[in-house]
Amino acid sequence: MNKFFLNLGNQPLANNYLKSYKQNQIRYNLRLFFNTSNKMVSISKRIPSEKMFTNNYPYRSSMSKTMRNSFYKLSLEIKNKFNFDKILEIGSNDGALITNFKKNEVIGVEPCDNLAKITSNKGYLTYNKYWNYELAKKLKKKHGKIDLIYSANTLTHISNLKNVFKSINYLLSDKGVLIIEDPSLLECIKKNSYDQFYNEHIYLFSAISVKNLLSNFDLEIFDLKNLPTHGGSLRFYIKRKANKDLKISNRLNKQIQNEIKFGLDKFTTYKQFSINVIKSKIKLLKILNQIVKTKKTIIGYGATAKAVTILNYCDINNDLIPFFTDTTPDKINNYMPGKKIKIIKYKKNILRKFDYAFLGAWNFKKEIISKEKEFIKKGGKFITHVPKPKIF
Ligand code: TYD
Secondary structure (H helix, E strand, C coil): CEEEEEEEEEEECCCCCECCCCCCCCEEEEEEEEECCCCCEEECCCCCHHHHCCCCCCCCHHHCHHHHHHHHHHHHHHHHHCCCCCEEEECCCCCCCHHHCCHHHEEEECCCHHHHHHHHHCCCCEECCCCCHHHHHHHHHHHCCEEEEEEECCHHHCCCHHHHHHHHHHHEEEEEEEEEEEEEHHHHHHHCCHHHCCCCCCEEECHHHHHHHHCCCCEEEEEEEEECHHHCEEEEEEEECCCCCCCCCHHHHHHHHHHHHCCCCCHHHHHHHHHHHHHHHHHHHHHHHHHHHCCCCEEEECCCHHHHHHHHHHCCCCCCCCEEEECCCCCCCCECCCCCCEEEECCCCHHHHCCEEEECCHHHHHHHHHHCHHHHHCCCEEEECCCCCEEC
16 A cells, blocks of 8 residues: 655656746656555656656766766676676666676667767667667567666666566576666665655665565565665665575675664654655755845755755745756756756856855765865855755
8 A cells, every 4th residue: 555655845857957947847746655565665646758758868877976986886896796798788878887898798778869879879789768578578589688687776767667677587587687776765764865756766765675576576686785876875686586596695684674673664754754854844944044144145066856856845946046056068057947046067166156055966975075175165165955954
């Protein structure tokens, strides 16, 4: 049974950065639910994929050093630990992972034309398609079964998870390994980072819910890692149940125990989370209003999809934060979805004109702080809402 626990208001599509704030945009009610039987947390409203993953999808995996390093490290791990003839990446974005491999070793699947073009122009075989059973059949015919399937921050974006895993189950070789990584529900609840929820993040995974999900297939988790990326992610290593060569690590049970200890299997935890979210909104608005009252200025740092949830849930507009800055080409000179806040191109010293920077990309706090030493030296301060709204 799906039980409702939080309403994050009427939200625009998070990655829909528009040229004009006057342009009409779809809004949907962002409501969060907990499934009491399989323990999955999800949003209720499913926007058709074609509306979200368009021909000019702006998000680029390679935009931060942190993510480039994370993908590079994973590529080394894959090369050292696993035997593979071919690797398939579902949601290959701009190639942040696959470009670490030889061209004949990898196949990308990417539904957004603009992103698929980036990797195919570099000579990487890229299917400009949505991940589904039809594509899995096509790939099997052409390339045979696949030894290693990887997907980061993609599977939680697909509404029909049964179809997702049925298709993977069909294509993965007998000794094959599936590696998936997505934001961790435990970290989200711990950090009160309710901005992990937006239209594209249909699910937030826990080890408990993924284990339950896989029990419907010939697949099981054999290892797991907590990663610092995206504010705390879980990387699951999955194999066929019949494959006894790969031993089940105790990290899986440890994670499940931590999740149970934190109450991720209980509805009351999510009710408490929703109270914490309301408190967080009140506190953040108080901080921003106090700063603006003293005639100091604030810029948003990192025009993230997460920030879109914050701006629209807290109703923060250009009277509080007149601009955001970002390095992503397709976001620059557009507006934050749902708000009259323009995104300006990131330049060194851009923060000089502002007193405070609100961390839209709080998940890259370390990288940003080390980049903005000058701002900090001159008395500039950051604002974050994670884990609690504060100035630092
Ligand atoms: P991310 O946190 O991955 O986003 P989302 O919530 O959309 O999934 O995106 C980080 C954004 O911040 C991305 O648009 C790039 C931008 N960014 C900068 O502009 N400067 C930086 O130094 C960093 C690290 C990120």
